[in-house]
Amino acid sequence: MAALGCLQRGFNGPIETRRSWNLIAAGLVLWAVGQAGLSYLSGAFDLRQMLAPTWNFFFFAYGIPIILALSSANENVGLRSFLWPDGAIAAIVVVLANLQLFSSAPGWSRLVPLSVTDLGNIYNIQNVLLACACTLRLLLSSRGEKRTIYSILSGFLWINALVWAILSSFKEMPVPIRNALWELPFLLLLTALAFWPQSHGSKVAKGTGILTVGFLVDNLSPVLLTIGVIILASEIKREHIVFKVLSMTIAVVLFGIRTAIRQSDYFRGHLQIVESQQALEEANVQLTRDAVRDGLTGAYNRRYFDQTLTEEWKRASRAQQPLSLIMVDVDHFKSLNDHYGHPTGDAVLRAIVRTLTTVLRRPNDLLARYGGEEFAVILPGTDLKGAMLVAEHMRASIEAREIPNDRSGSGRVVTLSVGVASDQPAIGGTQQELLDRVDSALYRAKSQGRNRICS
Structure with a gap:
């Protein structure tokens, strides 16, 4: 039993x-x-x-x-x-x-x-x-x-x-x-x-x-x-x-x-x-990467840009080095989206990110999607003259790709309007003032006919 x-x-x-x-x-x-x-x-x-x-x-x-x-x-x-x-x-x-x-x-x-x-x-x-x-x-x-x-x-x-x-x-x-x-x-x-x-x-x-x-x-x-x-x-x-x-x-x-x-x-x-x-560690790395990257283009997102700008401003102030910003806007992007459709517009943004990334050679340079069709670049240890050279390289590289845009007035290709600003944090000023200046420079570049750089 x-x-x-x-x-x-x-x-x-x-x-x-x-x-x-x-x-x-x-x-x-x-x-x-x-x-x-x-x-x-x-x-x-x-x-x-x-x-x-x-x-x-x-x-x-x-x-x-x-x-x-x-x-x-x-x-x-x-x-x-x-x-x-x-x-x-x-x-x-x-x-x-x-x-x-x-x-x-x-x-x-x-x-x-x-x-x-x-x-x-x-x-x-x-x-x-x-x-x-x-x-x-x-x-x-x-x-x-x-x-x-x-x-x-x-x-x-x-x-x-x-x-x-x-x-x-x-x-x-x-x-x-x-x-x-x-x-x-x-x-x-x-x-x-x-x-x-x-x-x-x-x-x-x-x-x-x-x-x-x-x-x-x-x-x-x-x-x-x-x-x-x-x-x-x-x-x-x-x-x-x-x-x-x-x-x-x-x-x-x-x-x-x-x-x-x-x-x-x-x-x-x-x-x-x-x-x-x-x-698990790789998954955590991927999650961290996803948390700081833009899901559409793969560029860094706005939140990570703000954090990095604050850190680089403090670092430049301690090292008494210049800090430059570049603000990029895709010309006539709304018209491109309306004419070719959103999938084509998304593909154009990804192509622009890949091209701009190849221009940035230094590991500390950072490209981020600032919002919509706007992108921002942080250039630590770079003065205004150096930032202007990088900005021109960016503008010329996108124009040379000849991405079609029949709604653009600049040779019917995708072009960029670029604003550049530089500052010496150790001397004075704030990072918000630097952001305001680069935004104003971008606005001038757009108002003056686009496909150009202003500082």
């Missing part, structure tokens, strides 16, 4: 915990087979009857699926399942344990048969190790159905270990009490499965320390299985030396493959985190 309860819990719970519940159920089925065999032999539980080797083996083997459930990959860190190498090592343990501890086959049985005390000690050690491993898993797990598994399983394993210790110590205990104790862990497990609320979500454990210890725990159970193979194989008689060496070699190789792949998974997971961080 407890095994069926585990299967039902796994079937109704999250898919990532289904394998763990199935493995626990498999362990309980093995226990039930051993109990059925002993009950058939004795009719009631009697520790003296536990030397029947065929059925004793199932009480030992029940712990193997439990170990596999505890050593299954922690989904919170995105690791692959290692059931096949763990299962292969566990299969070797099962075979060796059956041959060395419980088998009566000629040539394989132990020189000294197991006594009732030896058998009790084996089960007690096994139960305590399983309970400790499960408790460690519980302490390291985050909230969710995984933690529920470890909570329920820890309670069952500790109670089972206590019952075994009591039954091993008090061999003359009355049969009714002995039977009640024998069934107690399974009744409590069944009760927990029935009434413990099921969780359908899981939270990722945080902290480097938790992940490091989790890596250790992920490999602890397979280490125990591998050590178990070595201990059991070391007791094999000399006439079976080939089987002895082969068992040890296969177990060590499987564990080595498992560890190598597990480390590769952690390394890959670390790379994915690094790549995610890099992608």
Whole structure:
């Protein structure tokens, strides 16, 4: 009934915990087979009857699926399942344990048969190790159905270990009490499965320390299985030396493959985190770029222009250097838009930005869309004469492109009106005054016939 309860819990719970519940159920089925065999032999539980080797083996083997459930990959860190190498090592343990501890086959049985005390000690050690491993898993797990598994399983394993210790110590205990104790862990497990609320979500454990210890725990159970193979194989008689060496070699190789792949998974997971961080940084850079760029033309926007002008004004004042501004207006742009359509007008603005950008050679020079068809240029460390040369280069470059504009009076091509102003912030004045002067210069250039520069 407890095994069926585990299967039902796994079937109704999250898919990532289904394998763990199935493995626990498999362990309980093995226990039930051993109990059925002993009950058939004795009719009631009697520790003296536990030397029947065929059925004793199932009480030992029940712990193997439990170990596999505890050593299954922690989904919170995105690791692959290692059931096949763990299962292969566990299969070797099962075979060796059956041959060395419980088998009566000629040539394989132990020189000294197991006594009732030896058998009790084996089960007690096994139960305590399983309970400790499960408790460690519980302490390291985050909230969710995984933690529920470890909570329920820890309670069952500790109670089972206590019952075994009591039954091993008090061999003359009355049969009714002995039977009640024998069934107690399974009744409590069944009760927990029935009434413990099921969780359908899981939270990722945080902290480097938790992940490091989790890596250790992920490999602890397979280490125990591998050590178990070595201990059991070391007791094999000399006439079976080939089987002895082969068992040890296969177990060590499987564990080595498992560890190598597990480390590769952690390394890959670390790379994915690094790549995610890099992608996030690139996305932040792109967001920052989008925040300061004009969406249509790719030039800097008005907000970034105002911020940069303030910074350059302060820098020019400290360094006692000149600061120049250029204001550019596309001639007859409204007529161009009306005649050719807005998509053509947008394409013209983008072409103008690309051309003007090639004129600006210095990294500190800045081109921004000031508004509509107006563009502004900041030239740090440039006097009026230098700014006039840059402005003329801009005007001539646009005119040389011969972008059609039948509504223009200047050769039916797109042209620019340009205003230029320069100031020495260290001497006096304000950046607003500089903006007013360059705006006035642009107005004069437009009023005097366009396609010209005024300062």
